[in-house]
Amino acid sequence: xxxxxxxxxxxxxxxxxxxxxxxxxxxxxxxxxxxxxxxxxxxxxxxxxxxxxxxxxxxxxxxxxxxxxxxxxxxxxxxxxxxxxxxxxxxxxxxxxxxxxxxxxxxxxxxxxxxxxxxxxxxxxxxxxxxxxxxxxxxxxxxxxxxxxxxxxxxxxx
Numbered sequence: 145x146x147x148x149x150x151x152x153x154x155x156x157x158x159x160x161x162x163x164x165x166x167x168x169x170x171x172x173x174x175x176x177x178x179x180x181x182x183x184x185x186x187x188x189x190x191x192x193x194x195x196x197x198x199x200x201x202x203x204x205x206x207x208x209x210x211x212x213x214x215x216x217x218x219x220x221x222x223x224x225x226x227x228x229x230x231x232x233x234x235x236x237x238x239x240x241x242x243x244x245x246x247x248x249x250x251x252x253x254x255x256x257x258x259x260x261x262x263x264x265x266x267x268x269x270x271x272x273x274x275x276x277x278x279x280x281x282x283x284x285x286x287x288x289x290x291x292x293x294x295x296x297x298x299x300x301x302x
Contacts, residue, residue: 150197164298167201212260215289219253223282236278
């Protein structure tokens with residue numbers, strides 16, 4: 145696993161906290177919130193973007209508003225944990241929009257997926273038409289989320 149740590153000062157951290165709260169802040173508003181003038185603020189934001197600390201900006205959309213009412217956490221175990229098998233699996237799941245997150249894991253399963261679909265029938269179709277067709281899968285275990293208790297997108301910045 146590649147470790148990519150950026151040295152950040154207090155102003156950089158405050159910029160990140162504010163942009164995580166509201167990515168649509170104007171540079172002027174952001175500068176006012178962190179207590180610097182607009183030009184240095186803009187330069188710091190650009191530097192954070194260029195360094196890859198800020199990876200992009202997005203709107204957070206309510207899944208239920210789009211009829212995506214079912215979240216499924218799916219554990220996938222492969223027959224073999226060799227490089228080629230991992231590459232085949234990762235290439236396949238990288239193409240499917242239903243998979244919101246995919247993690248290579250330690251423990252009982254090789255991968256943990258978070259899948260979002262409209263209903264149980266859609267998950268069954270996803271499972272049968274896509275996931276089970278990937279070569280080298282030994283087992284698939286699904287757990288259905290009943291409700292979200294906590295969901296965050298902002299990272300804890302010390």
